[in-house]
Amino acid sequence: MPGGRLTDEDRERIAAGLAEGLGYAEIGRRLERPASTIMREVTRNGGPDGYRAEAAQQDTRHRARRQKQTPPPVPSLPDVGYGRDPRAVQDITESFTALLVQQGLPRMEARVLACLHIADAGALTAAELVARLRVSPASISHAVAFLEQQGMLQRERLPGERRERYVIDDGIWLRNLLAGLQMTQALAAESRRSAAVLGAATPAGARFESSAELLDLVSDAFRQAMDKWRQILAARGVDQD
Template sequence: MPGSRLSEQDRIEIAAGLRAGIGYAAIARQLDRPTSTISREVNRNGGPGRYRPEQAHRASRQRSRRQANPDRTQLPGDNRDDCPALPAIGRLTSLFVDTGMPHTASGVLAFLMTAEDGSSVAAELATTLRVSPAAISAAVGYLQAQELISKKRDEPRRRDRYIIDETAWVRATIAGARQNAAIARAARTGAAEVGATTAAGERLAGMADFLDHVARDITASAQRWATLLR
């Protein structure tokens, strides 16, 4: 039932669907759930190739017990050992940094990826990552520009909530492809300006051809993946 927690039987059916090669959207329709619920459930518990329904259900029950006793649970920033996602956050942060992403933005992205509902507010991010609110502001601005996260205003509490959903990587990948295409256009213009038959012109033209080809392939692949989420 939409809005209720996944049952162990739901998780068994998710595993069966994954083994059969069914997409997240189709599994979600079978269970009458949002596609985002299925994608988060699978990605939170090892991904399509390593999803185990019994382990996933056990982990969910443990999270429920912690949420049912909030007086005994500290914020991750107060006692980082109480946050089971911290090892994953650390690994993902390091890998994102290796790609050239700023460190705090990497931490924010890793935190949102491992958050139960894929969202958080600036105060929680600053506490967990142990950085200043200004650093969080810069980080979320960077991630929004990359189309990796979105922002929703929580009017009653007068604060912004930052969200990552199952289409984030599709949007970010297509945005990256657009950037490659823009570089290709600039390179092609540069080749004409320096002379197409010069060594520099040939180098620029070759770069333009490659980036155009990659941008088209990446965009097509991302769009095919997006159809699995519908």
């Protein structure tokens, strides 16, 4: 598998693959590159709809010049025990962060969430997050406040100390699915109401009716997945409160 930086030709092929509607994995196979490399390249250069090969190449050159002028601090690579390859850990951290950003999570919040996932304890203090991500305490404070509001992490106070740490658990995606289920159900209900107002026999009404049917199927799938996951957690003896 070829290594090194992406070339102009690589970026042209990535742009062509995106235009064909190919996924990152397929583009990566064609270029003999990891899908994570393709995803990071596209995410940092406009996303799937805004990626342009020439612009991406120019931005990469600009970043390279800035890095030569002011070398950034070497990022810490924590939690590399168990015989893990530190660079592989860094790669999955960056890939997971990029995927969260692509799904709509703000970048700093995505970095914090990825950092907590990579930590074996699944819990870090604000000071530890500042040290690992090399950002200001204010950035961490804003990010964890947002993630807590979304139900994606919890706070807990260390025994006998004033410090808090931020924790993720096995219920994080269950809570995320529940929020998605509630939104999907609301969209389905509004679609059915719109179909009734517009008339189910009209083109616009039929469109809303069809949307409601699909959203109902998605809601059913969400509920089944959540029920199955609760059963798995119960079998593991995990508290689901």
